[in-house]
Amino acid sequence: MARTPVFSRRRRSDQIDTRDRFPTSDSEVHVLAVDDSLVDRKVIERLLRLTACRVTAVDSGIRALQYLGLQDETNSQVGFDVSDPGIVNLKSFSYGFSFMNFLGHGFVKKQSLKVDMIITDYCMPGMTGYELLKKIKESSTLREIPVVIMSSENVVARIDRCLEEGAEDFIVKPVKLSDVKRLREYMVGDEKTGSEISWMNKRTVRESSCDEASSSPSISSDSSPSSSSSPSISSDSSPSSSSPPDSVQSTPSPSEPSSPTSTQSDDGSK
Amino acid sequence: MLGFSADRLRADMNRLLALLFHQGVLDEQFLQLQQLQDESSPNFVLEVVNIYFQESERLLKSLRALLIERELTDYKKMGNHLNQLMGSSSSIGANRVRNVCIAFRANSEQSNRAGCLRALEVLEHEYCYLKSKLHELFQIEQQRVLGAGVRYPMQQN
Numbered sequence: 001m002a003r004t005p006v007f008s009r010r011r012r013s014d015q016i017d018t019r020d021r022f023p024t025s026d027s028e029v030h031v032l033a034v035d036d037s038l039v040d041r042k043v044i045e046r047l048l049r050l051t052a053c054r055v056t057a058v059d060s061g062i063r064a065l066q067y068l069g070l071q072d073e074t075n076s077q078v079g080f081d082v083s084d085p086g087i088v089n090l091k092s093f094s095y096g097f098s099f100m101n102f103l104g105h106g107f108v109k110k111q112s113l114k115v116d117m118i119i120t121d122y123c124m125p126g127m128t129g130y131e132l133l134k135k136i137k138e139s140s141t142l143r144e145i146p147v148v149i150m151s152s153e154n155v156v157a158r159i160d161r162c163l164e165e166g167a168e169d170f171i172v173k174p175v176k177l178s179d180v181k182r183l184r185e186y187m188v189g190d191e192k193t194g195s196e197i198s199w200m201n202k203r204t205v206r207e208s209s210c211d212e213a214s215s216s217p218s219i220s221s222d223s224s225p226s227s228s229s230s231p232s233i234s235s236d237s238s239p240s241s242s243s244p245p246d247s248v249q250s251t252p253s254p255s256e257p258s259s260p261t262s263t264q265s266d267d268g269s270k
Numbered sequence: 271m272l273g274f275s276a277d278r279l280r281a282d283m284n285r286l287l288a289l290l291f292h293q294g295v296l297d298e299q300f301l302q303l304q305q306l307q308d309e310s311s312p313n314f315v316l317e318v319v320n321i322y323f324q325e326s327e328r329l330l331k332s333l334r335a336l337l338i339e340r341e342l343t344d345y346k347k348m349g350n351h352l353n354q355l356m357g358s359s360s361s362i363g364a365n366r367v368r369n370v371c372i373a374f375r376a377n378s379e380q381s382n383r384a385g386c387l388r389a390l391e392v393l394e395h396e397y398c399y400l401k402s403k404l405h406e407l408f409q410i411e412q413q414r415v416l417g418a419g420v421r422y423p424m425q426q427n
Contacts, residue, residue: 046314174363
């Protein structure tokens, strides 16, 4: 059985179709992933991209806040430098002050794309995921963004504390594709049932899925079946900016045949 | 002929994987990683595992350095390193390495130096075994891919 070099939608017979795409809305869902472990960042990034998300991965809570524009209200030097304003996707601007700066000045202030969801590790040096969660929920501009906590420790008190603080969900590591697919409900918006599930139910759901995970080696995507009759392969419309700092990676979801994992498109997008 | 050897290699790989699962060296998370690999990211598992090797070796070195320090052994730092190693091991499905970390961490929490030294020996051994087996796995996979590549001209497009 030869593999064609072209990006194929063909389902592998003995595996789940990891290219199941959830229908994307007009603009891609953008997730900010926060984890101090490079291994985990790589895995979560891949998991998210396979569920049609654009991912920005940072290695600490501080950097996350800087990216979100919270850490430094004035002109921050950390983050993306958009050297060529022409390639920035105007649709993705957020935080009005950034936009006004772009219009009004020759230079461009640190630009961050609008974030639709934040997923963060709990145990991190410096600022923990919990502290990051609190800071986000305390912010008037950011509190609406759903925050998901990941942890390798299945401590009920910790989970409860996070959910009470406003976390959307709590995932026990190692994170699987089924976990991330479930998170899509929060990202798509309130038309899905995700936001209506009380946190009590979420805990039950998560516990039972943990039990399933440990029972057998077979991996089945048993959460909401994806309806991907035609996975949308949109042309990459959200270019990442040039020269990001080492610890910040932003990668668009795979959209072109045999595209390398981190592409930077240099054409003016739609 | 080529088809036969491709099947043979696949069988070898499956046998090795089954052995590693049976021994508890790998768990289902490794399978999950494999499922994340496709044409758009054909070397995903290899990339992640290589990062894991780099991180792990750095952490193992640090652990050994911390334990050599007899006077002011920094058990807290040891615990932090172990948490990191535990986390990344669980993320790639390195089950036995993770379990040894747990035992090691218990020793460090009790400031049990002898116990920590023993645990470190076991940890280094487990890590070496894992690394050599994963290398073997990747080698078989590479041969398989190379073999498959030769068959392309024979396919009808």
